[in-house]
Amino acid sequence: MQSFDDFKISKQLQYAITDLGFEKPTPIQSEAFSIIVSGKDVVGIAQTGTGKTFAYMLPILQMLPFAKQIQPRVLVLVPTRELVVQVVEEIEKFGKYSDIKVLGVYGGTNINRQKEALALGADIVVATPGRLYDLVLCRALQLKAIKKLVIDEVDVMLDLGFRFQLTNIFELLPERRQNIMFSATMTEEIETLINDFFIGTHKIAVAVSGTPLENIAQSSYAVPNFYTKANLLVNLLQDATTFNKVLVFVSNKKSADLLFNVLNEHFNDELCVIHSNKTQNYRLRSIKQFDEGKNRILVTTDVMARGLDLDEISHVVNFDTPAFPENYMHRIGRTGRAEKEGTSLLFYTEKETKHKEAIEALMDMKIPEKDVPSEVKISKQLAPEEQPQLTEPNNPHKPSGDYVPGAGFHEKKEKNAKENQGGSYKRIIKKKYKKPKTKGDKNYNKRNKK
Template sequence: MHKTFEDFKFNKQILNAIAEAGYTTPTPIQQKAITPILAGQDVMGIAQTGTGKTAAYVLPIVMNLKYAQGNDPRALVLSPTRELAMQIEEQVRLFAKYTDLRTTVLYGGLGPKTQIAALDAGTDIIVSTPGRFLDLYLAGHINLKQLKVMVMDEADKMMDMGFISKIHRVLEIVPRKRQNLLFSATMSELVHKIAGDFLAFPTIVEVAPQATPAATVSQRLFKVPNIKTKINLLQHLLKDDSELHRLIVFCKTKVSADNVYHFLLRKYGEEGVRVIHANKGQNTRINSINAFRDGDVRILVATDVAARGLDISDVSHVINFDIPIVIEDYVHRIGRTGRAYKTGVAISFCSPAEEYYVNKVEKLIRQTIPIMEIPEGVVIEKTGIEEKQAIAKEIDAQKRKENPDFKGAFHEKKAANLKKNNTKKASARKPTLKKAGTKAKRYR
């Protein structure tokens, strides 16, 4: 086992950059993946976020490329989101600090002019989202003849986001002879399929059982009857400033995120809270993440678009205001805390309609999440009629998913009302038919 980074025979430039970045001991994924990647093997890494997997492939790539050469890229890293692409590029710059290697990051959401200029100036490593990469390649700005290594990071998220056809298109245009690296937190069928198309006799590197949360994260679950009570509980927990000093609140929709954000905004103002989701402009998202990373903002409210690759150390708590419907996202969300050997806490609020997803999460992570009592002083609100109906409808839909023959309480009630209404309508229609009949006779 490699106890230090010196054991990997990295050159002086890389070792200096590693030391300056404050890394001392390789993480399990780095210990297992760096050697085969340095040797030029195809590698499939199963590791959740927060395990140091970016450095596990960036360090050997920087070592193997050594110095700037020609105009065209020799390494390509594909990432599902622009946030993650920017963070990977940051890591490349960090570790390539004492080399002359050039990195270019490409993503959508803003005009390509600056990115094209960077490509024209020459680059060694491209970090990109699949869509923008294909756009610029098809427009003739990228030559792939020199490509030696290709990385697919967060492959499961790329599949969830529907990138499979774009990935296949990329595989058609890259040189056949190259090294391939694929990293994923979970092994879904689609990831299996793309791995088969992408990797040749790979070395499989797995740290921790599939989709297991980092051991440094302590998990808690509160069963909460409705949204208003969730807000009251959130407000109560946030009173503990010293413990919850930097936290991310995850919501499943943009509407939910905005609602939580506006509530917290009234309490803490712009200085205390920011929100990021898909409807926010690129610059707003970057500024919010940077303000949160620098410690200027205590609370970040986010949807799952921000759950992947958000590498911010010292996040003390993650609060799942809503349980995610894509259950794998639970692992990614709580992986925002307890990073790099530090401890963290993940707290989840679960309404009756979300218990179904909690059961699925527990099966996935092979753990039971401890249930906590709602603290004294938290007002438990009555559930309104609309929310009650929405919960009943959702529970019926879940039961139907498990058993297609299930009709459901909501369905039966609806059917009874429908029958009642039809009887009323039929009896109301009879006399008009008679009248219509007599009228018709009179005109004959």
């Protein structure tokens, strides 16, 4: 399909698409529309930045008639709070000319305010699994009217350990519903989830996981340590015209704070940071300021690597090379969105070389390497994680294999070497009844006596 006119959608949706400036659907949007409209269960695999949110929301909004009921008819599950906020904003843009009511619920905020909002009614609820389950358990939200379940970024859901919560939510939902799942990668866990809970799921794959987007220019720098990486980044960021909107990914919260402190000396008002230890209001404010251009540089962990749609990011800097190559794909997908040009830089140390090689193997291409500029100072200072771990040679935590005990060492006496078997009474009861006698049921052993 070359045009949204081919979808045969309502005039209200056409007006919204025109306002958003969309001219033609992306491949995942073209593939998904007719299948979702048909009512089949769907799992869509497409790279980040290819319009997955619109791919499932356009057919859902087309099929969602006006209704006065309070209970929601569509449930969208996403892994992070920021993604809840973004998906709600996107749905509101798509449904600008309709009477569709959408509500986002997530942890880290007052649950009572969300209860009050749910009591007023909503057609679509966008939620993180934990907060959704809490709201259902306290009867603030009923799922009996749900007709369509969407799980966005399902691979991240499973990576973050949400499978148990998803299973519980499935049991609370009506059996007759349409299941729609979208992901950037197809993993064994997703296959298992599909086989365990869904029947006849139609699979759509428009790009192989690991295929680099053609409009993203990639390059790498070999650097010895954290502080040399920081010096290189400061040197590059001095060119504010070229590096006009930069997303910097680090591996963990400590590194994010450490790098923020280094960069803050040079780019005070241009800098912001996000990681899971920051409050929800701080995170949302940082995202807004970065998206609007008030801050030029955003330092973050992988909490920002998935799903979030930020406009016109010029560069993605992988300050730390991700240990999982798929995460690299998600990171660089923050730039080069909507068919625009983007640039990705990868900094790697000698220890991170194997991670870089895994990324190149996944993409089946070599990342071009650049020389570190001569004016960048090579630092000898090591970050806490890079410093060698000191152990006392004469007081090791674990004796080495060639350890020989001294003269003061002696084996336990025979009476002290016996294993504690739990007392004679427990042993006798266990032998007689095969199982230990329980305190909770006096007749347990009689019923199970053999």
